[in-house]
Amino acid sequence: MSARARRGFTLLEMLLSLAILAGLMVAMSTFLFGIAGGWGEGGETRLFDQHRRALARQLREAAEAAASRPGGARWTIKEAEWSGMPDAPRLSWSAPDLGRLARWPGEPLPDVDLALDVDAQRGLVLGWRSRLETETEEGRWHEAVLSPFVKGISYAYVAADGRWEVSETPLEETPPRTGWRQPDHIRLRMEHGKAKGEIRLPLGGPREGATPP
16 A cells, blocks of 8 residues: 555645536536526426417317307307496307306306407406396306416408508498407417417318418
């Protein structure tokens, strides 16, 4: 055994070894936290996309069911006298029941009128009421937030020449002003942090030669 091995490490050698070990630990921690941060951001984006796809599927199923079931009606634009919210033209429809869009606060009722609204604070809000509710509840809409990430809605119309017009508000019939034009599809703009997305919901078949904008 050498004399160096017998006397062990000097204080300076031990301090140098500890400094090297501490540097390696800091570098490893930085690397691991960097991976975790990237995974967290990517995971949040993936969850946002999953939510967007699930909402799109839910709305398409509701639109198709409303148009195909007995007692249902196609989605259209009309004035909705929504309790607690300003009267405005909203995407509205009727259906035999609420389906899977939301849950009744009490016993489910049939013959349901529904409407969608985008609220700046809450997101995409579903309002509904049954035509069979009692007189004391008449005019009262139930509400459910379908997505807090929906920040805006726009309406796309196709003209006879195949050109598209996109508006942030529904367009009126002209002439005469007897109601609201039926959009060919709507767009829901979604945001969550850096993640952005869009849902396009067809409401009518585009005319031949029309390409969505």
